[in-house]
Amino acid sequence: MLEEIVIAGFGGQGVMSMGQLLAYAGMLENKQVAWIPSYGPEMRGGTANCAVTISNTEISSPLVTEPSVCIVMNKPSLDKFEPTIKTGGLLFVNTSLIDAKPKREDISIYEIPANAIANEIGNSKVANMVMLGAVLEVIKAIEPESILESLRKVLPPQRHNLIPLNAQALQKGAEMVR
């Protein structure tokens, strides 16, 4: 198993933390993982992206130039990363913020209204977790429970009350692609 995942969106959409949670969860499952952020001026107000590699064997290069999975949270990210996806790869599109249709026909496309679903369950901030739920349901590389376990480890105790909401978001996202 080797998944090379790119996650992209506006700064503030939880793009970086989504990637970190994936990497953390992979580590908890004893998989090899790496997380690389875009850094610099573009993260200040502009687009942000990160790459996560999850593998059963040693990761040769943590740099992802031809992702097997791409998650785009806004339009500029769709434009930038759709062309880079590997043939046969997966593209997850946040249709709440992206009207445009992807053009590629050699990849599988999943359209998730992540912000709308997040608002339905009461908190727009978990749109990233809705997306992640959908991704995990399709790629099966990481158990959703490992994501929740990661949250328990990285969140300070006073914020553990947010974990059920995140669990619900993962669940709703997964339902969208079943």
Added chain:
Amino acid sequence: MKVIFEKPKSLEDVTFHYCPGCTHGIIHRLIAEVIDELEIQEKTIGVAPVGCAVLAYDYFDVDMHEAAHGRAPAVATGIKRVHPKNVVFAYQGDGDLASIGMAEVVHAAARGEKITIIFVNNAIYGMTGGQMAPTTLVGQVTNTSPTGRDVEHSGYPIRVSEMLGSLVGPGNSMKRVSVHDPKHIGQAKKAIKEAFINQIEGKGFSLVEVLSTCPTNWGKTPVEALKWLEEKMLPYYPLGDFSPKEGV
């Protein structure tokens, strides 16, 4: 036979390389006497500069560290942070401290770094052979101001004690003294001692600016040089205490 005068213990028994009439030797002796009187020879660490006093590590009988040009306050900071209970002093000239090392001394002072700096101001670069210093007086002829320091071209000499004294922070101490006659030498020693005590008591940064002579590069005899210091330097560099006031 009663000993009424002897070499300070903290000074090595060697001949200074300084030119005849240069006052570096007097200033070295004052520092050594103060170290002896405060009984801190075994816990003092000195930082030598680049310039005429570059060989200061050969003259003081305490642990010594030779710094790069201008960097003595940073080196002293590193030492003091490792050994906060030791006494750390740096010895710097005007080119070293007020030109290439201005940032280091300003920030050491601003941090209230608990070190003592003896700043020897003789209004010229001595070691490199008499070039204009940041403290060279207006009109003063040097090898790089051959027609005299021109303020239109090079600006005004920097008054370091006043400038550092304007930095906030009670506990920091800046004093200007001179060594052109016995009375002033006595006052200079008192200021140097107070500067070391300021550090030992953990109050803050202390600097003593010592007006000094350079007969060789000023083109004067030792006696003329002492007179020139008194007549030309004192009016521009008034002696006194420029320490920041509480609540500045």
Added chain:
Amino acid sequence: MNKVLMKGNEALAEAAVRAGCRYFFGYPITPQTELPQYLSKRMPEIGGVFLQAESEIAAINMVYGASGAGARVMTSSSSPGISLKAEGISYIAGAELPCVIVNMMRGGPGLGTIQPAQGDYFQATKGGGHGDYKLLVLAPASVQEAVDLTIQAFDLADKYRNPVMILGDGILGQMMEPVEFKLTENNELPVKEWATTGKKGRKKNIINSLYLQAEKLEQHVNRLADKFGEMEAKEQKAETYLTDDAEILLAAYGTTSRVCRKAVDMAREEGIKAGLFRPISLWPFPEYALQQVLGRVKGILTVEMSLGQMIEDVRLAVNGKVPTDFYGRVGGMVPTSRDVLEKIVAFREVL
């Protein structure tokens, strides 16, 4: 499981703490800033000192003072900041003091970019500051290796009384990977009888690099040269990957070596016998290890994020025995494994 997921910069900072480093002097510059940020919290917890200096120049001179005073001490920066530190590094090497200097390289020359690069290889391995001195230069390719090499770096610095540089790049600094801190807290640091501690019960110590008499300075520099010779003999480190039957050998260090390792896998899938030679010590350059894997090698392709710097050491090491070629990206661009594969294919055709 004792693994934690950490950014390279933070992991490296924690490694320094585990190695007994209690003093850090630095100045913010992207992409290494997480390192001082981490230590600004961590050092006070363990009775250490973190001090943000007024400049890179002041920071390295604080390191010079602290090291002379006998401490385990570190500074970190990125390319333009290392240029500013060059003066102090020369003094530290000249005065034979141990310290660890981290350079998370970014694109140059000048202000360049904050994106990753490897354009400081010459600066790190061939000088940077003035005079005849050498830094021991270690180039980790993963966050775990950054941790392990940092801990070793402090021991090597003390062993040789010489500065050691950890040479990474923006990607290593920003990347998160699982790491394990294998070493327990090392509290037994070597005794440093030469340090400035106050002359109680002994003759005075002098930390110095000034020798005004030519004969004395020559003696001093020759003695340093003997030490550098010993490092060259004992401290060469390299890793090889699939080199036993390799016909095309890639040579790359740090982040670029990861890209090349993947390119080797891709080449092997296409039936090309490719292998990777990865220097871990850049100075001393691991020439013996390189010479040992040349068996079936028909050509060496050096890949760097520079216009070609390490390739000069590769050429010196093989001394004309094997044809060499170069592929590099600059300006913060990172070569892709596919680009490298294309270069392998093209290089093979001309061999």
